[in-house]
Structure formats: structure tokens, C-alpha cells
Amino acid sequence: MGFIRKRIIRPIIILGAIIVPIVLFAQGSFSFTLGESDGDYTNVMREGVEDGTSRVVDIAMLGAHDAFSHKITPDSAIDPGEPDDSLLRNGTLQKFADGVFVRLSKAQKSGAEKLFASGVRYFDVRLSYFEGEWYTKHGLISDKLANYLDELISILNENPGEFIIFDMQHVYFPDTINFSDLFDFLSTYEYEGTSLTDFINYDPLSLELRDLTYDTVTDAGTKAGVVMLAKTAASASLPFHYNRGNGDTAIINIRSLWHNTSDTTTLLNGIRAEYEYLNSTVIFEDILRVNQAQKTGALTSTDVWDTVFGWSLLDLANNSNAQLVEEIEFGQWLTVMPIFMVDFADSTKGDFNTLANEAMIVYNKTL
Numbered sequence: 001m002g003f004i005r006k007r008i009i010r011p012i013i014i015l016g017a018i019i020v021p022i023v024l025f026a027q028g029s030f031s032f033t034l035g036e037s038d039g040d041y042t043n044v045m046r047e048g049v050e051d052g053t054s055r056v057v058d059i060a061m062l063g064a065h066d067a068f069s070h071k072i073t074p075d076s077a078i079d080p081g082e083p084d085d086s087l088l089r090n091g092t093l094q095k096f097a098d099g100v101f102v103r104l105s106k107a108q109k110s111g112a113e114k115l116f117a118s119g120v121r122y123f124d125v126r127l128s129y130f131e132g133e134w135y136t137k138h139g140l141i142s143d144k145l146a147n148y149l150d151e152l153i154s155i156l157n158e159n160p161g162e163f164i165i166f167d168m169q170h171v172y173f174p175d176t177i178n179f180s181d182l183f184d185f186l187s188t189y190e191y192e193g194t195s196l197t198d199f200i201n202y203d204p205l206s207l208e209l210r211d212l213t214y215d216t217v218t219d220a221g222t223k224a225g226v227v228m229l230a231k232t233a234a235s236a237s238l239p240f241h242y243n244r245g246n247g248d249t250a251i252i253n254i255r256s257l258w259h260n261t262s263d264t265t266t267l268l269n270g271i272r273a274e275y276e277y278l279n280s281t282v283i284f285e286d287i288l289r290v291n292q293a294q295k296t297g298a299l300t301s302t303d304v305w306d307t308v309f310g311w312s313l314l315d316l317a318n319n320s321n322a323q324l325v326e327e328i329e330f331g332q333w334l335t336v337m338p339i340f341m342v343d344f345a346d347s348t349k350g351d352f353n354t355l356a357n358e359a360m361i362v363y364n365k366t367l
Helices: 002-027 044-048 091-096 098-103 112-117 145-157 179-188 214-218 264-279 304-310 313-324 330-336 349-365
Strands: 061-064 120-130 133-138 140-144 163-172 225-230 241-243 254-256 288-292 339-342
Touching (some): 044 061, 044 349, 061 349, 098 313, 112 145, 120 339, 133 145, 145 163, 163 179, 163 214, 214 225, 264 288, 264 330, 313 339, 330 349
Parallel strands (some): 061 120, 163 225, 254 288
Antiparallel strands (some): 133 140
16 A cells, blocks of 8 residues: 555656646746835935036936836736737747746836836836827736826926936837827826926937936926937927937947846856947947846747746846946946946845945946
8 A cells, every 4th residue: 555655646746846836937927026125216316416517328327127017917918019929929828828928028026106216217118009008018018108107207396306218119009100199198198287298308309419418408407307219210290309229320329238148147248248349439428328237038048047047037137136236347337338227126135226326326426
């Protein structure tokens, strides 16, 4: 009897030990990250920028990758901008591995107001026109853009002297919608009588990004400011933004190199190589320069194991951010890549959020 029990029960235990983690990985949508930062950096620009002639392209700031993705859940719809061959559109995977999709889509743990209070001033924005409204997204739909605008407008109204960069990096339009419709929404949607474009205190059509200073953006520190970027040319009918382009030439207004890895060593090597390159040339010195320091979850490459054991974008970032801010070169990176962009931007592990913001305040005082 004991022999039979061992022959039957032991394989069941072993099988369970294999199946349970697989099921958990496939369907679990939670992360193991701790809470967000309780630090208050609502005045991070006012504390750091002492010279009002400091150029916006030179000011150090914390950036939030996929800034408005914190409302993604297993019930979130697939972004209509996802290509037909996307893994997200695989019906079988969607049914059995929805937790994986959530964990590799949700890049931030907090909304716009909390990110702002945690020092984030560069917002990487992804948008789709979906079911008759503008939504934020990252693979999956997160929330209505209007809800994030409410938070941003409210906190900008309360903090004159601060400014944000609102970078619309990816936008999906159905056939009948275009950038004119998007900017019409941004300029007419109001919260407490104010729209996001009301914080543009200068004329992007007559002032190049390289000449934009802290005083110009904030009206000498008396107002909050916004700098917008989008992948379309500015014009008399679209007068609110700078053309972001793809960052390949000095004519375009931003360089943001994606390292596309979940491996820490590869990410560090990529950041260091980008630093060396930018430090040896002047062709990008008049545009925004972003240190893309976030990891990328991958299920179809050699990074798959780092992704699996990293569990989620939030967990990957929680560990990676703490390591990056401790690197001896961190301060040097700011000299050529002033925007430090990460997932889980308000992470507290290793005092990341505090150390990053304090380093940027110190750096901006030197400008």
C-alpha cells in the first residue's frame, strides 16, 4: 500500500510543483513591488533651477516611461493600434496568459498626480482613439486620457514655477481621426476652467526648442509650463508643439535610444555606449536627450528568462532602478542625457526616487 501511494502521490506532487508556477506565471497579474514613494518633489524644478536662462534641453529631470499605464488590468481591452500579428491578439494566449500581458504592459504603479509629486517631469505618453474617446495605452488600454489630464491640470495649477514635457510618442488614429482632432481635444478639454495647452506660455512656431529656457516656459517662475512633442509638423493650425520625429538627426527635437533588453548588464552597456557617443559629438546638444533606462519584457528572444524571473515590468524596474542610481557614472549620464526615464518612476527600493531627484536638483543648480 505504501509503495502504491508513493508511486501515485509522488508524481502528482512533482507535476503540481511544475504546473502551479506555470499557471501562476501565465495568469497572475500582480507584482511583488513595494509601495510608491512618499517623498514630496512637487517643487523639484524650483529647488534645482537657479538660473532662469537654463535651457529646457539641458535641465535634468525624472521621466516616466509609459507614464499613463497604471490602470491596466486583466479586463483591459487590447489597444486597437496593436498589429495583427501581435501576441496580444493570440486568442489562446489571451485566454490562458492574460496575467503575463498585464505584467508586461503596466509600466507605472501610480497616476499622473502621484508621479508629478514624485518628481516626474517628463511624461512618455501613448494614446489611442478608442470607442469614440482618447485613451492611454501600452499594449492594453489603460484609462481615459481625460482622467490623467484632470490630475495634471490640477497639480500644475497648484505649482507655478514647475513645468512638464508631454511627449506623445505613439498615437493610434482610426481612418477618420488625425492630429488635428487630438490637439483640438487637448486645447478644448478643460478641468476647472483650464486646458493643458493653457500652460504653454510661449510660441513654439517662433521659438525653437534649443532656445527654450526655464524662464520662458514658466514666465519667469510665475506660472506652470508645458512643453509638448508629437510626431507631426507644427503649423498655424497646430501651434502647440514641437515635432518629435525619431531622434536620428539634429533637425529632430529628441533623441531617445531604446536598448530593448531585460538583462541588466546589456542595459548598462547600452547606457554607457550611448553616453560615450553623445559625449563625443555636438550634433544632438540642442535637442532633448533621454536616457532610456527601462527594461523591456521579451517572450521571444534570449531575454525570455530574465523576463520570466523578473516577473513584471514593475518588478524588473524595482530592482534595476535601485542599481542604476547607485552607479558611479549616474551623475555623468545627466550631463549628456538629462532626462532619466524609467518604469516604476516612484519606486522606493534602495531609495531610488529620493536619490534620483536629489541628484537632479544638485545637477540643475550647476547650470
